[in-house]
Amino acid sequence: KQEVTQIPAALSVPEGENLVLNCSFTDSAIYNLQWFRQDPGKGLTSLLLIQSSQREQTSGRLNASLDKSSGRSTLYIAASQPGDSATYLCAAGEYGNKLVFGAGTILRVKS
Amino acid sequence: NAGVTQTPKFRILKIGQSMTLQCAQDMNHNYMYWYRQDPGMGLKLIYYSVGAGITDKGEVPNGYNVSRSTTEYFPLRLELAAPSQTSVYFCASSYPHRGSGEKLFFGSGTQLSVL
Numbered sequence: 001k002q003e004v005t006q007i008p009a010a011l012s013v014p015e016g017e018n019l020v021l022n023c024s025f026t027d028s029a030i031y032n033l034q035w036f037r038q039d040p041g042k043g044l045t046s047l048l049l050i051q052s053s054q055r056e057q058t059s060g061r062l063n064a065s066l067d068k069s070s071g072r073s074t075l076y077i078a079a080s081q082p083g084d085s086a087t088y089l090c091a092a093g094e095y096g097n098k099l100v101f102g103a104g105t106i107l108r109v110k111s
Numbered sequence: 112n113a114g115v116t117q118t119p120k121f122r123i124l125k126i127g128q129s130m131t132l133q134c135a136q137d138m139n140h141n142y143m144y145w146y147r148q149d150p151g152m153g154l155k156l157i158y159y160s161v162g163a164g165i166t167d168k169g170e171v172p173n174g175y176n177v178s179r180s181t182t183e184y185f186p187l188r189l190e191l192a193a194p195s196q197t198s199v200y201f202c203a204s205s206y207p208h209r210g211s212g213e214k215l216f217f218g219s220g221t222q223l224s225v226l
Contacts, residue, residue, distance in 0.1 A: 004153065031212040043115070043201060043217035044154075051211035089153065093212040096161065097142055097205045098169070101153030 002027045002092050006102035013080055014110050021075040021105045023090035032093035033066050033073045037086045038104065044089065048075070080109045113137050117202050117218035124192045124225045132187040132221050134202030142205045143185040144215065145169075145177065147198040154201060160185055161207070192225045199223070 003026045013019050023033070032051050036044040048057045050066040050073065057064050063076040073090060087106050091099035118133045136143065141162045146154040146169075156169030160179040174196055176188040185204075189196060199222050203215040 031208075034214070036217075041219075043219040044203075044215075046214045046216070049212070049214050053211065091153075095208060096159065097208045097213050097215060098144070098156055098159060099154070099215065101146075101155075103151060103153045 002030075002094065002100040004090060004092050004100050004102040006088075006090055006105050008105060009103070010106040010108075012108040012110060015080060015082060017080050017109075019077050019080055019107070021077070021088050021090075021107070023073040023075070023102055025071045025073075025092045025100075027092070028068045028071055030068065030092045031095060033064070034091045034093055034099065035062075035064050035073075035075050036089040036091065038089060039086050047088075049093075077107075080107075082109050082111045085109050115202055115204055115216050115218035117200075117221050119221060120219070121222045122224070124189075124223065126192060126194065126225060128192050129188070129190050130192070130223075132189070132200055132202075132223075134185045134187070134218060135183050136185075136202075136204040136216070137183065138204060138216065139182060140204035140216070141182065141207050142213075143179065144203045144205075145175075145185070145187045146201045146203065147171065148201060148220075149198050157187065157200075189223075194225050197223060197225045 035047040048064040061078040087104045145157040158177040
Protein backbone atom coordinates (compact mmCIF):
# COMPACT_ATOMS: atom_id res chain seq x y z
CA LYS A 1 0.00 0.00 0.00
CA GLN A 2 1.35 3.37 -1.04
CA GLU A 3 2.18 5.80 1.74
CA VAL A 4 3.16 9.42 1.19
CA THR A 5 4.97 11.54 3.77
CA GLN A 6 5.69 15.26 3.69
CA ILE A 7 8.37 17.04 5.67
CA PRO A 8 8.30 19.53 7.29
CA ALA A 9 4.71 19.67 8.55
CA ALA A 10 4.98 23.46 8.84
CA LEU A 11 7.44 26.07 7.68
CA SER A 12 7.73 29.80 8.34
CA VAL A 13 10.15 31.88 6.26
CA PRO A 14 10.79 35.57 5.61
CA GLU A 15 9.74 37.02 2.28
CA GLY A 16 12.27 36.58 -0.52
CA GLU A 17 13.75 33.34 0.76
CA ASN A 18 14.10 30.28 -1.47
CA LEU A 19 12.62 27.15 0.06
CA VAL A 20 12.26 23.41 -0.46
CA LEU A 21 9.34 21.18 0.47
CA ASN A 22 9.93 17.46 0.65
CA CYS A 23 7.73 14.51 -0.27
CA SER A 24 8.52 10.81 -0.01
CA PHE A 25 6.58 7.77 -1.17
CA THR A 26 7.00 4.08 -0.41
CA ASP A 27 6.06 2.41 -3.72
CA SER A 28 8.05 3.58 -6.74
CA ALA A 29 5.50 2.12 -9.20
CA ILE A 30 3.74 5.44 -9.71
CA TYR A 31 2.33 6.97 -12.88
CA ASN A 32 3.07 10.52 -11.78
CA LEU A 33 3.71 12.78 -8.81
CA GLN A 34 1.49 15.80 -8.37
CA TRP A 35 1.80 18.93 -6.27
CA PHE A 36 -1.24 20.91 -5.14
CA ARG A 37 -1.85 24.15 -3.29
CA GLN A 38 -4.70 24.44 -0.78
CA ASP A 39 -5.88 27.78 0.60
CA PRO A 40 -8.00 27.87 3.80
CA GLY A 41 -11.62 27.01 3.10
CA LYS A 42 -10.92 26.36 -0.55
CA GLY A 43 -10.34 23.39 -2.78
CA LEU A 44 -7.06 22.12 -4.15
CA THR A 45 -5.36 23.79 -7.09
CA SER A 46 -3.04 21.71 -9.25
CA LEU A 47 0.47 23.20 -9.44
CA LEU A 48 2.64 20.65 -11.21
CA LEU A 49 2.37 17.10 -12.53
CA ILE A 50 5.61 15.20 -13.08
CA GLN A 51 5.24 12.14 -15.26
CA SER A 52 6.96 8.96 -14.07
CA SER A 53 9.45 9.21 -16.95
CA GLN A 54 10.36 12.83 -16.16
CA ARG A 55 12.87 14.23 -13.68
CA GLU A 56 11.38 17.68 -13.15
CA GLN A 57 8.73 20.21 -14.10
CA THR A 58 8.79 24.00 -13.84
CA SER A 59 6.08 26.62 -13.65
CA GLY A 60 7.13 30.19 -12.96
CA ARG A 61 8.88 30.31 -9.57
CA LEU A 62 8.03 26.68 -8.87
CA ASN A 63 10.22 23.71 -9.74
CA ALA A 64 9.38 20.13 -8.80
CA SER A 65 11.76 17.20 -9.11
CA LEU A 66 11.14 13.48 -9.02
CA ASP A 67 13.51 10.63 -8.12
CA LYS A 68 11.49 7.44 -8.41
CA SER A 69 14.34 5.15 -7.40
CA SER A 70 14.69 6.85 -4.01
CA GLY A 71 10.96 7.53 -3.63
CA ARG A 72 11.35 11.29 -3.31
CA SER A 73 10.06 14.51 -4.80
CA THR A 74 10.87 18.09 -3.88
CA LEU A 75 9.05 21.34 -4.57
CA TYR A 76 11.35 24.33 -4.84
CA ILE A 77 9.84 27.79 -4.47
CA ALA A 78 12.08 30.67 -5.50
CA ALA A 79 11.91 34.18 -4.04
CA SER A 80 8.94 33.41 -1.79
CA GLN A 81 6.12 35.96 -1.38
CA PRO A 82 3.40 36.38 1.25
CA GLY A 83 0.88 35.24 -1.38
CA ASP A 84 2.62 31.85 -1.41
CA SER A 85 1.30 31.19 2.11
CA ALA A 86 -0.87 28.07 1.88
CA THR A 87 -0.80 24.32 2.46
CA TYR A 88 1.13 22.37 -0.16
CA LEU A 89 0.13 18.78 -0.79
CA CYS A 90 1.93 16.14 -2.81
CA ALA A 91 0.21 13.07 -4.19
CA ALA A 92 1.39 9.87 -5.85
CA GLY A 93 -0.57 9.05 -8.97
CA GLU A 94 -1.91 5.53 -9.40
CA TYR A 95 -3.77 3.90 -12.28
CA GLY A 96 -7.13 5.52 -13.01
CA ASN A 97 -5.85 8.93 -11.93
CA LYS A 98 -6.37 7.89 -8.31
CA LEU A 99 -4.13 9.83 -5.94
CA VAL A 100 -2.54 8.96 -2.59
CA PHE A 101 -1.94 12.17 -0.67
CA GLY A 102 0.54 13.27 1.93
CA ALA A 103 -0.67 15.29 4.94
CA GLY A 104 0.75 18.51 3.55
CA THR A 105 3.21 21.25 4.52
CA ILE A 106 1.74 24.47 5.92
CA LEU A 107 3.81 27.36 4.57
CA ARG A 108 3.81 30.86 6.00
CA VAL A 109 5.79 33.58 4.26
CA LYS A 110 6.28 36.62 6.50
CA SER A 111 6.46 40.11 5.02
CA ASN B 112 -16.85 27.29 -17.07
CA ALA B 113 -17.82 26.80 -13.43
CA GLY B 114 -15.50 23.76 -13.09
CA VAL B 115 -16.44 21.45 -10.20
CA THR B 116 -19.30 22.71 -8.03
CA GLN B 117 -20.13 21.27 -4.63
CA THR B 118 -23.15 21.94 -2.44
CA PRO B 119 -23.69 22.60 0.38
CA LYS B 120 -20.54 24.32 1.68
CA PHE B 121 -21.34 23.59 5.32
CA ARG B 122 -23.71 21.20 7.04
CA ILE B 123 -24.33 20.00 10.58
CA LEU B 124 -26.01 16.62 11.00
CA LYS B 125 -27.27 14.77 14.02
CA ILE B 126 -26.12 11.18 14.57
CA GLY B 127 -28.26 8.82 12.52
CA GLN B 128 -29.44 11.41 9.98
CA SER B 129 -28.82 10.99 6.27
CA MET B 130 -27.84 13.46 3.58
CA THR B 131 -26.56 13.75 0.02
CA LEU B 132 -23.54 15.82 -0.93
CA GLN B 133 -23.93 17.19 -4.43
CA CYS B 134 -21.19 17.45 -7.05
CA ALA B 135 -21.45 18.70 -10.61
CA GLN B 136 -18.82 19.38 -13.28
CA ASP B 137 -19.17 21.11 -16.64
CA MET B 138 -15.87 20.03 -18.21
CA ASN B 139 -17.25 16.82 -19.76
CA HIS B 140 -14.83 14.77 -17.66
CA ASN B 141 -15.50 11.04 -17.59
CA TYR B 142 -13.69 10.42 -14.30
CA MET B 143 -15.03 11.73 -10.99
CA TYR B 144 -13.89 11.17 -7.40
CA TRP B 145 -14.91 11.74 -3.80
CA TYR B 146 -12.20 12.36 -1.20
CA ARG B 147 -12.41 13.19 2.49
CA GLN B 148 -9.86 15.23 4.45
CA ASP B 149 -9.58 14.93 8.21
CA PRO B 150 -7.66 17.62 10.18
CA GLY B 151 -3.89 17.29 9.73
CA MET B 152 -4.28 14.35 7.36
CA GLY B 153 -4.03 13.80 3.64
CA LEU B 154 -7.08 13.30 1.47
CA LYS B 155 -8.42 9.74 1.30
CA LEU B 156 -10.40 8.33 -1.62
CA ILE B 157 -13.96 7.28 -0.80
CA TYR B 158 -15.44 6.35 -4.20
CA TYR B 159 -14.66 7.02 -7.83
CA SER B 160 -16.37 6.68 -11.20
CA VAL B 161 -14.93 6.24 -14.69
CA GLY B 162 -18.19 7.06 -16.44
CA ALA B 163 -21.96 7.12 -16.17
CA GLY B 164 -23.23 3.92 -14.56
CA ILE B 165 -19.76 2.82 -13.39
CA THR B 166 -18.58 3.31 -9.80
CA ASP B 167 -16.03 1.65 -7.55
CA LYS B 168 -14.84 1.77 -3.97
CA GLY B 169 -11.78 3.66 -2.86
CA GLU B 170 -9.81 3.35 0.36
CA VAL B 171 -12.55 4.39 2.85
CA PRO B 172 -16.02 3.54 1.39
CA ASN B 173 -17.82 2.32 4.53
CA GLY B 174 -20.86 4.41 5.46
CA TYR B 175 -21.16 5.98 2.00
CA ASN B 176 -22.92 5.30 -1.27
CA VAL B 177 -22.64 6.84 -4.72
CA SER B 178 -24.46 6.83 -8.02
CA ARG B 179 -23.54 8.19 -11.44
CA SER B 180 -26.47 8.40 -13.83
CA THR B 181 -24.99 11.19 -15.99
CA THR B 182 -21.52 12.47 -16.89
CA GLU B 183 -22.10 15.75 -15.07
CA TYR B 184 -23.29 14.64 -11.61
CA PHE B 185 -21.74 12.42 -8.95
CA PRO B 186 -23.63 12.65 -5.63
CA LEU B 187 -22.32 11.11 -2.39
CA ARG B 188 -24.89 9.70 0.03
CA LEU B 189 -24.30 9.38 3.79
CA GLU B 190 -26.62 6.95 5.49
CA LEU B 191 -26.94 6.91 9.29
CA ALA B 192 -24.35 9.64 9.91
CA ALA B 193 -21.74 8.96 12.62
CA PRO B 194 -19.28 11.32 14.38
CA SER B 195 -16.43 9.55 12.51
CA GLN B 196 -17.82 11.06 9.30
CA THR B 197 -17.08 14.59 10.47
CA SER B 198 -14.68 15.78 7.79
CA VAL B 199 -14.24 17.99 4.76
CA TYR B 200 -15.41 16.31 1.58
CA PHE B 201 -13.96 17.11 -1.82
CA CYS B 202 -15.26 16.14 -5.22
CA ALA B 203 -12.87 16.07 -8.17
CA SER B 204 -12.94 15.25 -11.87
CA SER B 205 -10.47 14.48 -14.64
CA TYR B 206 -10.11 13.25 -18.19
CA PRO B 207 -9.67 9.48 -18.58
CA HIS B 208 -6.32 8.03 -17.58
CA ARG B 209 -3.93 8.18 -20.52
CA GLY B 210 -0.21 7.45 -20.45
CA SER B 211 1.15 8.96 -17.26
CA GLY B 212 -2.17 10.13 -15.92
CA GLU B 213 -4.15 13.35 -15.86
CA LYS B 214 -4.55 16.36 -13.57
CA LEU B 215 -7.49 16.42 -11.19
CA PHE B 216 -9.75 19.43 -10.79
CA PHE B 217 -11.24 19.89 -7.32
CA GLY B 218 -14.37 21.53 -5.97
CA SER B 219 -14.19 23.90 -2.98
CA GLY B 220 -15.37 21.26 -0.51
CA THR B 221 -18.22 20.55 1.91
CA GLN B 222 -17.46 20.86 5.63
CA LEU B 223 -19.62 18.35 7.48
CA SER B 224 -20.02 18.01 11.24
CA VAL B 225 -21.91 15.11 12.81
CA LEU B 226 -22.96 15.80 16.39
